[in-house]
Amino acid sequence: MKTLIKNGTLITASDTFQSDILIEDEKITRIGLNLEVDSNHQVDATNKLILPGGIDPHVHLDLPMFGTVSSDDHYTGHKAAAFGGTTTAMDFVVLEPSPSGRGQGEGDFNHSVDLWMKKAGKAAIDYSFHMNLTQFNDRIAKEIPSLMKMGIQTLKVFTAYNGRLRIDDGSIFKAMRIAKDNGMLVMAHCENGDIIETLVAEALACGHTTPEWHAWTRPGWGAVDATLRVAGMAAESEASVYIVHMNMGGEVDMLQYARERGVKVMGETCPQYLFFTIDNLRQPDGAKWICSPPMRTKQDNARLWEGLTNGILQTIGTDHCPFYFDGAKPMMYEGKEIAIAGKELGRDDFTKIPNGLPGIQDRLPVLWTQGVRAGRISANQFVAYTSTNPAKIFGLYPRKGALLEGSDADITIWDPEKKVNYGLAHSHQRTDYNLYEGWELTGYPEKVFLRGKLIVDGERWLGKSGDGQFLKRSEGEVL
Ligand code: DUC
Ligand code: ZN
Numbered sequence: 228m229k230t231l232i233k234n235g236t237l238i239t240a241s242d243t244f245q246s247d248i249l250i251e252d253e254k255i256t257r258i259g260l261n262l263e264v265d266s267n268h269q270v271d272a273t274n275k276l277i278l279p280g281g282i283d284p285h286v287h288l289d290l291p292m293f294g295t296v297s298s299d300d301h302y303t304g305h306k307a308a309a310f311g312g313t314t315t316a317m318d319f320v321v322l323e324p325s326p327s328g329r330g331q332g333e334g335d336f337n338h339s340v341d342l343w344m345k346k347a348g349k350a351a352i353d354y355s356f357h358m359n360l361t362q363f364n365d366r367i368a369k370e371i372p373s374l375m376k377m378g379i380q381t382l383k384v385f386t387a388y389n390g391r392l393r394i395d396d397g398s399i400f401k402a403m404r405i406a407k408d409n410g411m412l413v414m415a416h417c418e419n420g421d422i423i424e425t426l427v428a429e430a431l432a433c434g435h436t437t438p439e440w441h442a443w444t445r446p447g448w449g450a451v452d453a454t455l456r457v458a459g460m461a462a463e464s465e466a467s468v469y470i471v472h473m474n475m476g477g478e479v480d481m482l483q484y485a486r487e488r489g490v491k492v493m494g495e496t497c498p499q500y501l502f503f504t505i506d507n508l509r510q511p512d513g514a515k516w517i518c519s520p521p522m523r524t525k526q527d528n529a530r531l532w533e534g535l536t537n538g539i540l541q542t543i544g545t546d547h548c549p550f551y552f553d554g555a556k557p558m559m560y561e562g563k564e565i566a567i568a569g570k571e572l573g574r575d576d577f578t579k580i581p582n583g584l585p586g587i588q589d590r591l592p593v594l595w596t597q598g599v600r601a602g603r604i605s606a607n608q609f610v611a612y613t614s615t616n617p618a619k620i621f622g623l624y625p626r627k628g629a630l631l632e633g634s635d636a637d638i639t640i641w642d643p644e645k646k647v648n649y650g651l652a653h654s655h656q657r658t659d660y661n662l663y664e665g666w667e668l669t670g671y672p673e674k675v676f677l678r679g680k681l682i683v684d685g686e687r688w689l690g691k692s693g694d695g696q697f698l699k700r701s702e703g704e705v706l
């Protein structure tokens with residue numbers, strides 16, 4: 228099967244050039260001007276841009292939490308991703324004890340990965356996993372290198388969620404040493420768990436229950452101090468470390484400080500932290516914006532943009548973890564009514580609002596208009612942050628994140644002039660709201676190929692459950 232895409236403008240992380248592109252079966256096999264090839268299909272891409280499919284390094288699909296579950300699974304979330312031009316997504320395996328295993332509730336990597344593989348059987352785009360390292364002891368330490376053999380090159384640690392997800396700093400430091408010795412990468416969620424626990428208890432005791440208290444009880448300085456602490460551990464252990472969902476200007480400062488001193492630390496931000504502030508949590512529908520870490524200030528938005536403009540940050544993920552705003556009301560999804568409990572669970576208590584928001588589809592369209600068209604980042608930086616850098620950091624390059632002969636034919640044909648009044652009507656994310664409702668966008672995906680198969684053609688969905696493949700990853704690069 229041969230598909231020839233003619234007359235497009237290719238955008239890579241470093242170059243912009245006119246070229247045709249030939250896809251044979253699942254791979255890009257030729258790139259060049261005026262290709263004359265017998266093909267089964269030709270696509271005219273005159274006035275269109277050709278981008279490597281987006282890679283979202285940070286999503287939470289089908290994740291049980293807050294007594295419910297994130298409302299996109301590996302099919303619905305992947306379908307939404309594809310409509311937004313993304314063809315690879317990485318989500319996080321919850322470390323669970325095996326029912327027949329060692330007992331005492333000790334996490335079991337094999338069992339946990341098996342569970343996640345089963346969930347992801349319905350994948351519609353390619354995917355891989357990070358492992359949540361939410362327990363640590365000598366046995367777990369010994370078993371960490373086995374993850375590499377499973378193609379899981381990343382350990383996620385938390386400096387918050389005391390008594391649940393957090394492991395202490397000594398354990399994080401030991402995990403970093405193991406990661407360093409085995410070509411693995413440590414990802415860190417940086418907030419100050421001790422301060423959060425104190426402030427939450429005080430807020431509730433005073434009867435402060437509204438959504439904005441979610442932000443007041445998770446102070447930004449805690450994210451800044453945790454970022455510096457994690458960077459310090461990276462320096463001392465010489466491990467490669469990736470700070471997820473940077474939301475504070477001060478975190479960008481800490482990242483810059485560490486990187487200028489040769490520490491192998493990298494940073495991700497997410498679109499929501501570039502646009503929204505604590506003011507959104509004060510709205511009557513403020514629960515829609517509840518996620519951890521929370522929205523901050525306009526100054527933080529601006530410093531994060533600066534971090535992207537100047538290349539201090541390396542990636543833009545989404546932390547896609549959607550919930551319904553009103554899960555008591557069913558919504559239609561592929562012709563069926565479906566209701567999943569959501570933000571209404573915390574109507575009277577901000578600590579019970581499921582943390583997380585949608586974004587897997589929104590990422591590229593919103594960033595194109597607000598980033599590239601607004602002159603904050605170049606089109607090449609857009610590709611770097613949303614595709615090529617994640618591929619390099621997470622051990623997928625040049626199979627993914629590249630427009631090169633031999634790379635997987637994951638391709639998004641982008642119409643840079645298409646105007647869309649964005650919002651729920653365009654969204655395939657399985658939730659009842661969209662954070663970018665009514666935003667005027669210019670530039671939108673037109674066609675999306677996953678390993679050579681056309682899965683999105685305008686408004687038409689041609690993909691299916693099971694199209695996605697698990698990607699075994701190997702050692703990545705430090706950017
Ligand atoms: N933050 C969220 O808001 N949701 C899921 C996980 C996380 O870190
Ligand atoms: Zn996190």
Ligand code: ZN
Pocket residue numbers: 285286287546
């Ligand atoms: Zn997350």
